[in-house]
Amino acid sequence: MQLPDFTEDTKLNYLRRRVGAPYFNWDSKSKWRSLLEELIAKNELEINIAEDIQVGDDNSLEIEGRKVVAYIRDQHARDPYEATTYKFHIANCRNISEARLGLRLDGRYVASILESDDCIFRINKMHFGKILRRDVRERMDVCKNCLSTLDFDGYSSAPFSRREVIFKSFTVKKYFALYQQGTSVTVPRRSASDADLNMYSADFSEVSRQMKKDAKFRCENIACDNAVGEGNYAALHVHHIDGDKSNNSRRNLKVLCVQCHASEPYHGHMRSFVR
Numbered sequence: 113m114q115l116p117d118f119t120e121d122t123k124l125n126y127l128r129r130r131v132g133a134p135y136f137n138w139d140s141k142s143k144w145r146s147l148l149e150e151l152i153a154k155n156e157l158e159i160n161i162a163e164d165i166q167v168g169d170d171n172s173l174e175i176e177g178r179k180v181v182a183y184i185r186d187q188h189a190r191d192p193y194e195a196t197t198y199k200f201h202i203a204n205c206r207n208i209s210e211a212r213l214g215l216r217l218d219g220r221y222v223a224s225i226l227e228s229d230d231c232i233f234r235i236n237k238m239h240f241g242k243i244l245r246r247d248v249r250e251r252m253d254v255c256k257n258c259l260s261t262l263d264f265d266g267y268s269s270a271p272f273s274r275r276e277v278i279f280k281s282f283t284v285k286k287y288f289a290l291y292q293q294g295t296s297v298t299v300p301r302r303s304a305s306d307a308d309l310n311m312y313s314a315d316f317s318e319v320s321r322q323m324k325k326d327a328k329f330r331c332e333n334i335a336c337d338n339a340v341g342e343g344n345y346a347a348l349h350v351h352h353i354d355g356d357k358s359n360n361s362r363r364n365l366k367v368l369c370v371q372c373h374a375s376e377p378y379h380g381h382m383r384s385f386v387r
Contacts, residue, residue, distance in 0.1 A: 148176040151223060156234070158185065161221040162212050167204040171261050171363060172291055173223075179291050180223040181284055182208065183252060189237040189244050198252040200224075200233060202264075202287055205257035227285040254282045257326060260362035262291075268362035271315050272322065312357045319360050320350040323367050331369040338369045349373040 119125075119135070128135065147164055151157045159165065159175070165182065166174045173180050183200035190198075201208050211221075224233065231252055237245040256279060259267040264287070265278045313319070324345055331338040331348065340347035351366045351373050352359060368376070 146176065148178055151175060151178075151180070151225060155226050156222050156224045159221050159223045161208070162214060164223070165208075165212065165221075170291070171204045173202060173204065173208070175223055178225065179288060180225055181287075182221050182223050183233055183235075185220050185222045185234075186236045186238050186243075187250075189239050198235065198250055199255045200231070200252045201255045201258050203255075203258040203261040205255055205261045207255065207257065224284075225288075227288050229283045229285050231282075231284055254279065254287075260323075260326065263361045263363065264290075268365070269313065269315070269319055269360035271318055275322075313360055316350075316357075316360065319365075321345060323350050323365060324348050327367040330367070331372055332367045333369070333372040336369060336372050338372075340369060351376060 125135075145153070147157070147159075159182070161182065164175060165180075166176075168174045168179070173182055179202075181200050181202055183198070187198055204212075222233075226233075231254070232249050233252055234247050235250050236243050237248055237250075256275075258264075259275075259279065259282070263269070264282070267275055267278050270278065327348075329340050329342050329344055329348065331340070347369060349368050349370060351368045353364050353366055356364070
């Protein structure tokens with residue numbers, strides 16, 4: 113039995129035109145390409161952030177094992193005097209994590225494997241849902257939360273001045289060179305002879321303050337999500353997940369309110385601080 117050629121179906125083509133779907137010529141010899149093959153062919157590809165992106169062991173963003181950069185294609189057209197800039201993502205930071213869970217409706221994402229030194233991407237500039245300019249080449253900045261999540265170049269534990277150097281000198285080309293395609297970065301374990309003492313680092317106070325700012329003074333325990341108020345540093349603690357006080361890697365730190373911190377294993381001594 114020969115299947116009918118649905119591409120010639122009048123009703124189907126009417127519906128296709130109504131929804132604005134493009135026409136693709138297909139025959140029995142056509143081959144379907146995987147998402148990664150399509151991305152390699154085009155360098156940039158619109159994706160479903162919840163379904164198409166995987167998270168590597170090092171919290172980097174991947175598609176079928178290959179490191180990618182992700183950004184929102186349709187961006188609000190900013191006024192020239194606005195200080196904020198457009199951002200792209202390299203890791204499963206809080207924003208990306210929430211987007212993958214469907215908790216953020218940021219719009220459609222694009223995955224890119226372009227190795228550039230200028231961090232320029234193509235976006236659509238929008239204004240109240242209408243396109244003002246299409247396919248505009250715009251410089252973007254890497255998401256600072258991503259840098260912390262990956263602890264890129266020691267970013268999460270670095271003092272503020274060093275963080276700014278890492279942030280401003282970041283390029284996609286450098287990122288792809290350091291985080292080889294299809295591989296995840298692992299942190300070497302320390303032996304008993306060279307392990308640091310289990311003491312807070314000299315700059316932990318600065319690291320702690322910066323993390324509380326990054327968390328917008330909100331407890332990162334999902335079951336709590338307590339907002340203590342901007343500038344209320346004393347109401348939040350920064351918890352070392354693995355118990356190693358010298359390990360200030362972003363993935364090892366979590367901003368918690370005093371109540372949630374006291375509920376962590378082996379932290380019962382803090383319950384006296386809970387009012």
